[in-house]
Amino acid sequence: MMKKNHSFHLVDYSPWPLLGALSTMIMMLGSVKWFHLNSNNLFMLGIMIILLIMFQWWRDIVRESTYQGLHTLSVTTGMRWGMILFIISEIFFFISFFWAFFHSSLSPTIEIGGMWPPKGIYPFNPLHIPLLNTIILISSGFTITWSHHSLMNKNKIEASLSLFITILLGLVFSILQGFEYNEAPFTIADSIYGSTFFMATGFHGIHVLIGTSFLIVNLLRLLNNHFSVNHHFGFEAAAWYWHFVDVIWLFLYITIYWWGSL
Numbered sequence: 422m423m424k425k426n427h428s429f430h431l432v433d434y435s436p437w438p439l440l441g442a443l444s445t446m447i448m449m450l451g452s453v454k455w456f457h458l459n460s461n462n463l464f465m466l467g468i469m470i471i472l473l474i475m476f477q478w479w480r481d482i483v484r485e486s487t488y489q490g491l492h493t494l495s496v497t498t499g500m501r502w503g504m505i506l507f508i509i510s511e512i513f514f515f516i517s518f519f520w521a522f523f524h525s526s527l528s529p530t531i532e533i534g535g536m537w538p539p540k541g542i543y544p545f546n547p548l549h550i551p552l553l554n555t556i557i558l559i560s561s562g563f564t565i566t567w568s569h570h571s572l573m574n575k576n577k578i579e580a581s582l583s584l585f586i587t588i589l590l591g592l593v594f595s596i597l598q599g600f601e602y603n604e605a606p607f608t609i610a611d612s613i614y615g616s617t618f619f620m621a622t623g624f625h626g627i628h629v630l631i632g633t634s635f636l637i638v639n640l641l642r643l644l645n646n647h648f649s650v651n652h653h654f655g656f657e658a659a660a661w662y663w664h665f666v667d668v669i670w671l672f673l674y675i676t677i678y679w680w681g682s683l
Contacts, residue, residue: 430491437478444470479638487647497654504658508665515669518621525613539612544682550601551678554594561590562667565660573650584640591633598626625669632666635659
């Protein structure tokens with residue numbers, strides 16, 4: 422920053438946005454191939470390339486933030502607003518799924534038997550795995566808050582422990598959701614119920630996986646003393662994202678699992 426006459430960060434030329442877009446296209450084409458030809462090799466290749474790019478992209482951001490001192494107060498303020506707007510856009514993304522669900526459930530058409538859930542669909546019992554996953558995610562919201570408060574109080578041991586517990590709860594949630602999908606008595610092809618159920622809960626599951634990876638990176642940074650009381654926006658952004666994931670799940674549980682199965 423000593424070579425500049427301003428406190429803003431001008432991003433250096435980077436190959437990761439372009440390569441990230443190309444790898445996402447490979448993953449998308451691989452998913453199409455997987456659905457139609459029952460071959461997931463291209464999909465797995467896309468996933469591996471995305472993971473490699475994520476590692477290197479985050480490495481560059483950590484370097485410019487922690488070691489080069491490029492994330493000044495002005496920069497972090499802009500990043501906070503960017504994260505806020507990103508979460509708002511994600512909220513509207515899920516609103517579209519809720520809109521489709523209520524549009525179909527409040528006035529079921531004759532094609533699905535004029536009833537909700539549609540004729541022939543046997544929904545999940547909301548008091549089984551869905552309730553357990555709800556308890557797990559709510560608990561993870563408490564543990565991430567505990568970690569944040571410990572970080573603010575300069576208690577690295579408690580901050581690391583509570584963040585590790587949050588990651589563990591996120592992984593358990595994903596495992597239970599995978600088990601639930603494997604035991605589902607209906608598929609994404611089973612009427613509008615299957616489509617809205619798997620689109621809404623599936624995208625939420627992807628957000629849980631992304632949030633978990635976000636938290637794992639922050640745990641590694643916390644253990645390497647990258648955060649201080651006044652400079653830990655990466656941790657805050659992860660905590661905001663995780664709370665967003667928690668709140669969306671509560672709406673999913675109340676509407677799709679509980680109300681939608683009555």
